[in-house]
Each structure stands twice: as C-alpha cells, then as structure tokens.
Amino acid sequence: MLYKETLHKLIELTDNKEVTPKDIYDSLLRRIKQKDTDINAYVSVFEEFAPNDKTGILRNIPITIKDNMHIKGKKTTCSSKILENYTAIFDATVVEKLKNEGSVFIGKTNLDEFAMGSSTETSYFGTTRNPWDLTKIPGGSSGGSAAAVASGEAICALGSDTGGSIRQPAALCGVVGLKPTYGRVSRYGLVAFASSLDQIGPITKDVEDAAILMNIISGKDPKDSTSADVAVDDFTKYLNTDISGMKIGVYDKVLQDCSSDVGKSMEESIDIFRRLGCELTSVDLPNAKYAVSDYYIIAPAEASSNLERYDGVKYGFRADNYENLKDMYIKTRSQGFGTEVKRRIMLGTYVLSSGYYDAYYLKAQKLRGLIKQDFDRAFEQFDVIIAPTTPTEAFGIGEKANNPLQMYLSDIFTIPASLAAIPAISIPNGISKNSLPLGLQIMANVFREDNIFKCASAYEKEFNIIKNLPLD
Amino acid sequence: MINEDDIRKIAALAMLEIEQDDIGKFTQQFGEILDYMKEIDNLDLSGQEAAFHITKLNNVFREDKTKESLDNETALSNAPESMEGAFKVPRVI
Structure with missing residues (x-):
C-alpha cells in the first residue's frame, strides 16, 4: 500500500529502513497495472527500476513527469502524433535537478496535445479519466499527472501550467497543484507552447510535498534566459506557521459565475481563514x-x-x-x-x-499590462488573494469537446494569475454533492510563494480531503 | 464576420490543410470565439503600454565562448531522414 503515501512520508520510511525504494517502485507498478487501463493517466511506464546512485533528499523515490518534459533516452510525445516517436536527447533542467537529488522516474503522463486543452481529451493517445468518476474529465492539460497522483498511480508529479494546466486538473482531481512565479523554474527541456506563460510546477497529495519539490526545481538556469535570478528559499520553513493577521483579498465577484457547490465551499473557506485569525476583505480586479x-x-x-x-x-x-x-x-x-x-x-x-x-x-x-496592474494594486493591500480554482466540478467526457469556447471558459479563474505571471496554488476545498472534488486557489505577488505556502499549509491542517482520495 | 475563404487563407499561412468537411465547423467556431473577444473592443487602452515582457526582464547576455554541444549523430537521431551527417529534405531546385 506504499503507493498511497505522500513523498515526505516515504522519505521518512526509507530513512528508517522500513521500506526500500524498490518496494515503493513495485507497489506503484502494481497500482498502475491495476488502474491505468481505466484511467489512462500514463503515456509510457518504465517497467524497470533503475536506481540512481546520487545521494539526495529524494532517496530513489519515483517521480512522475508530464510527457512534455524531456528525460534523456525516453520518449517525449506531448501526446501528439507528430512526436509519437521522438526520443529525448537531453534532460530538462527540472529532470536533471530531480536526478541530482536522487530521484528515479516511473513514467510520463498524458496531456492535452501540446498542453492545449482543459480536459486531456485532445490527447492523441486517448482521454484520461477522472479517478473519482470515470465518466468525468480529469481537467487539463496536466490531467494525466493529476489523475495519477489522485489515484495512487504516482507518489507525486510535475505538470506544466500555461493558463491553468496544473491548477485546474489538481482541483478537479482533489490534489494540490502549484504554478510558481513566471521565471521561478527553468523551462529548459519543456516543450514550448506559449513562452511568456509556460511554467513547470508540482502536483502532489499535500502541501508539504509541493514545498519539497519546489525546493529542488526552483532557481536560475543559464540554459533558460527567462529564469529569474532570485534567491531560492527553503519553502518547507513556511509550513505549519501561524497565519493570524494575514491579509486576504477575496475575489468574490466571480462567485456569480460558479455552481452552488463552489459558492458554498468558498463561504466555508472564508470561515476557516477567519477562524485562523486572518483579515478577509473583498477585492476587485476590474480587468480580470x-x-x-x-x-x-x-x-x-x-x-x-x-x-x-x-x-x-x-x-x-x-x-x-x-x-x-x-x-x-x-x-x-x-x-x-x-x-x-x-x-x-x-x-x-x-x-x-x-x-x-x-x-x-x-x-x-496592453490589456495584459492592465490585468497585471490590477494585481499590483491589490498586493499593496493583501498578502494573498483567494478565489475558486474552477467555476464548477469536473464536467463529463465529451460534454465540451465540440465547443471550444465553452472549453476555454472553464479556465476563467486560473488565467488571470498566468497573465500576471504571479504564483498560484490550488488546494482541495471540499466535495460537491455529486461526490467530486473542488479546489481553492491562493494567489500571491511575484516571488511570494512563501505566502502561498504559509496560507495553504495552515488551511490544509484545518481542512483537507486526503482521506477521501480514490486510493482503494 | 469570418468566412470560409478566410479560414482557408489562414490555414494556408499556417502551412495547414483543413478538410473540406471541417471548414464549416472551423468557420463557425472561429466566429464564436472572435465574437466573444469583442468584449475588449471598447476598452480604452490608448495610454497603456504593451506588456511584451511581463516580468520586465532585460536582455540576458552570456560570454561568447564555445561550449560542449550535441554531436552530429545525436542531433540527427530523431530526423525522419538524414544523409551524410545532414537532414535530408525533398529536392528544392
């Protein structure tokens, strides 16, 4: 049952010699064999455990990678026919950094073709299904990564986010997904979709795992001139802190466009943050x-x-x-x-x-500049801004496949942070009456992932749905 | 309003061919998307600068020094066709 665990728990178990990395790998492989025929989260699975002799924090625990990032010697398909047989000839910087911390890789996950989509339905290799309900989409474009983490087919994963492609599937699969500040993580070896927006980030079962992965993948990279020369913090030090007095802007204007479940979960979030001693005020982002x-x-x-x-x-x-x-x-x-x-x-x-x-x-x-200014102004007053990650729960497979505009509108709450280049996380925020997970989005000013981790970690301690994940 | 000829023209510019059966569908979908985008038509953006670089990053320079690079064989390893250390394409002249 090792596949059910979080990364930090497995690091602890490995350190205590209670389990070996091979045990974890085998447990995951069995889980993938059992589940992936239905879920189709993976494009390729590496059957053989290939130990890494580097001694780092990851201790040979397997990580899962979205199939638009290069692992040398493995295929990178971008879930497209045009790259069906492409074999990577170098490692993406994030992959190299994970390897240097002693990771191994178990497979590459499905995505909307070239990360263009919100449902993973545009993949050349068939749609990924939501592990909470196989008739629903898992979100996209990192739907394979989110579905794999939620179903125990992955311990944790990397995704990429251009307009919501980490946060939206994380929300719809009931897991944690962080899009870092633009420039925080090198994109070298990530197949480009929209270069002024693309960012790589973690998809995990809890906030601590996201912090661990962010510690590894962040930082300036000479191979990506857009990566920022900003000092990388130890993000785990912002976990489990007191957040009383924190100033939170509630982007509540959007609630009129949400399902009643999403509205209700937001009301509960506001109560939880109040209980934690935060000051909450409504915020307007007029151009968002x-x-x-x-x-x-x-x-x-x-x-x-x-x-x-x-x-x-x-x-x-x-x-x-x-x-x-x-x-x-x-x-x-x-x-x-x-x-x-x-x-x-x-x-x-x-x-x-x-x-x-x-x-x-x-x-x-020009409009992008205006949207950015809205956020700049708001962050003079607030430490973070909260909003739902998506307007509704996961929709049905096929429901929006022939209506591109409706599909595009499903990213309405995640796109503003992408355009403003700010970091934003989606954390689980309850379960709808149809038994599907919902997400809470927490946004912070550029390079203020610290505020996101403080807030998300404190919230998660008060409220989470990790026990409800479809891991059985 | 965008029409079928426009769609054919755009496809040609993008080096794509759209099946006759799909032209109508694409025309309709493009129409809907562009119609939705009309919401930005009346925004007054005259005093606003274009945010071509959202993080206000300036040019990033490096030293002009030769470094190790991909060898020829590796660089060609994913090519559909190659010959004598080069990519092979259909005859142009």
Missing part, C-alpha cells in the same frame, strides 16, 4: 474579467510561432506522400497535429496577421 479573451489571443499567437518547428525535417513525424518540400510541410503538419492544435495555430496566425495585429495582438498585450 477580460482574461479569457486576452489569453486566447496571446497564447495561440505564441503557439503559432513555437509550433512552426514541426516541419517533418529535424524530428518527429513526416508524411509519406508529397509532391515537393512545401507539400511535405503541409501534409506533415496536417496529418501530425490534432484538431485543437490546428485551431490554436490558426487563431494565432490570424491575430498576428497583417491588418489584425493592432486590433488583437497589440491590444491584448
């Missing part, structure tokens, strides 16, 4: 309501540029029959990309095209 429009101009624009590299020449799939070089490009890309990826590349091409650039792209960049 435009975040979905803003994001679906900026992110596809960047994606259309980033995905130009898939041309059937340097790596990946190449179409079989073509007339000339241009025809080869077109056939390769048309056969290699799925519908949502094509839609976003085209949306990005459109908003960048001559005649539309000023109306869309330039305007969106």
Whole structure:
C-alpha cells in the first residue's frame, strides 16, 4: 500500500529502513497495472527500476513527469502524433535537478496535445479519466499527472501550467497543484507552447510535498534566459506557521459565475481563514474579467510561432506522400497535429496577421499590462488573494469537446494569475454533492510563494480531503 | 464576420490543410470565439503600454565562448531522414 503515501512520508520510511525504494517502485507498478487501463493517466511506464546512485533528499523515490518534459533516452510525445516517436536527447533542467537529488522516474503522463486543452481529451493517445468518476474529465492539460497522483498511480508529479494546466486538473482531481512565479523554474527541456506563460510546477497529495519539490526545481538556469535570478528559499520553513493577521483579498465577484457547490465551499473557506485569525476583505480586479479573451489571443499567437518547428525535417513525424518540400510541410503538419492544435495555430496566425495585429495582438498585450496592474494594486493591500480554482466540478467526457469556447471558459479563474505571471496554488476545498472534488486557489505577488505556502499549509491542517482520495 | 475563404487563407499561412468537411465547423467556431473577444473592443487602452515582457526582464547576455554541444549523430537521431551527417529534405531546385 506504499503507493498511497505522500513523498515526505516515504522519505521518512526509507530513512528508517522500513521500506526500500524498490518496494515503493513495485507497489506503484502494481497500482498502475491495476488502474491505468481505466484511467489512462500514463503515456509510457518504465517497467524497470533503475536506481540512481546520487545521494539526495529524494532517496530513489519515483517521480512522475508530464510527457512534455524531456528525460534523456525516453520518449517525449506531448501526446501528439507528430512526436509519437521522438526520443529525448537531453534532460530538462527540472529532470536533471530531480536526478541530482536522487530521484528515479516511473513514467510520463498524458496531456492535452501540446498542453492545449482543459480536459486531456485532445490527447492523441486517448482521454484520461477522472479517478473519482470515470465518466468525468480529469481537467487539463496536466490531467494525466493529476489523475495519477489522485489515484495512487504516482507518489507525486510535475505538470506544466500555461493558463491553468496544473491548477485546474489538481482541483478537479482533489490534489494540490502549484504554478510558481513566471521565471521561478527553468523551462529548459519543456516543450514550448506559449513562452511568456509556460511554467513547470508540482502536483502532489499535500502541501508539504509541493514545498519539497519546489525546493529542488526552483532557481536560475543559464540554459533558460527567462529564469529569474532570485534567491531560492527553503519553502518547507513556511509550513505549519501561524497565519493570524494575514491579509486576504477575496475575489468574490466571480462567485456569480460558479455552481452552488463552489459558492458554498468558498463561504466555508472564508470561515476557516477567519477562524485562523486572518483579515478577509473583498477585492476587485476590474480587468480580470477580460482574461479569457486576452489569453486566447496571446497564447495561440505564441503557439503559432513555437509550433512552426514541426516541419517533418529535424524530428518527429513526416508524411509519406508529397509532391515537393512545401507539400511535405503541409501534409506533415496536417496529418501530425490534432484538431485543437490546428485551431490554436490558426487563431494565432490570424491575430498576428497583417491588418489584425493592432486590433488583437497589440491590444491584448496592453490589456495584459492592465490585468497585471490590477494585481499590483491589490498586493499593496493583501498578502494573498483567494478565489475558486474552477467555476464548477469536473464536467463529463465529451460534454465540451465540440465547443471550444465553452472549453476555454472553464479556465476563467486560473488565467488571470498566468497573465500576471504571479504564483498560484490550488488546494482541495471540499466535495460537491455529486461526490467530486473542488479546489481553492491562493494567489500571491511575484516571488511570494512563501505566502502561498504559509496560507495553504495552515488551511490544509484545518481542512483537507486526503482521506477521501480514490486510493482503494 | 469570418468566412470560409478566410479560414482557408489562414490555414494556408499556417502551412495547414483543413478538410473540406471541417471548414464549416472551423468557420463557425472561429466566429464564436472572435465574437466573444469583442468584449475588449471598447476598452480604452490608448495610454497603456504593451506588456511584451511581463516580468520586465532585460536582455540576458552570456560570454561568447564555445561550449560542449550535441554531436552530429545525436542531433540527427530523431530526423525522419538524414544523409551524410545532414537532414535530408525533398529536392528544392
């Protein structure tokens, strides 16, 4: 039953010689065999335990990686046909850092193709199912990582978040997911989707595990010029602290767009924070309501540029029959990309095209500045801002698959933090009447993950659903 | 309003081919998405600077020194076709 445990508990058990890393690995492999036919959280599973001779905090405990980050010698598919046979030729910096702390890896998890989606339904390898209810989506795009952690198919995992891709699936699967400040974690070796937004972060069973992983993966990296030269704290020192007197802004305007379950869980959160001695006041972010429009101009624009590299020449799939070089490009890309990826590349091409650039792209960049200013102003007054992670519980598989706009709107509460480059966590916040988990989002100012950890850890001690996770 | 010809044009710019059956669906979906985005049309952003670099990061320089790099064989290892240490593409001229 080792697969049920948290990372910090397993570190303790390993140190006390009560279990060996191989025991943990075998327990996980059995769990994956038992569950993954139904859940489909993994794109690839490494059957063989390959011990790591580095002595670090991770003590050969297996970590799970979203399949858009490179582990040298293993496939990185991005859940796309175009990279179905791509083998990584170097380690992502986060992977290298985990290896240096003595980790091993057990597999790579499913995602929406190139991380473009909110449900993991756009994966070329089939949808991942929510372990709480197999008829529901697990969220996305890190749906495989979140479902694996929630179901005990992973001890903990890394995901990536561009507009909510860590926080939304964490919320819908009842686990913890942190998107760090933009620049906190190197993206070297993360396949690019929208470079001004992409961040890597942990998906874990509890807040302590998130802090442990953040301690390892954070920091300036010469290989990623956008990584920030900001000192990395020991985030575990912010766990289990007294948070009385902390100033919390409640972004309650959005509650009118939420299900009654989500509204009720937010009311309870406010009570819990009051009990912990925090000062709560309503906060307005007047321009955050435009975040979905803003994001679906900026992110596809960047994606259309980033995905130009898939041309059937340097790596990946190449179409079989073509007339000339241009025809080869077109056939390769048309056969290699799925519908949502094509839609976003085209949306990005459109908003960048001559005649539309000023109306869309330039305007969106200005609006992004305004949204950022809303947060800057709010953080003069507040230590953190809270809001629901999602407007509703997990929706049904297929329910929004043919309605891209409705799918995009499911990220309405996670996108503002992405655009503002601020850190935000989703922690479990109760269970809906349909027995599905809900998430509470805690946002802080840039590089103030300390406030997030203080707040999330104190809250989790008062209220959590770890005993309810579908681990049996 | 965006029409089917626009969708074909955008696809061509992006080096994509959209099946005839999907053109109508894409046109409708693009219409809905762009319609939703109209909410930002009336925002007064005239005094606002574009936030091209949200973290206000400046240029990051490094020393111009040669470092170890991928060897030729590794660099080509994922190529669909290669020849004599180079990527192979269809004849251009």
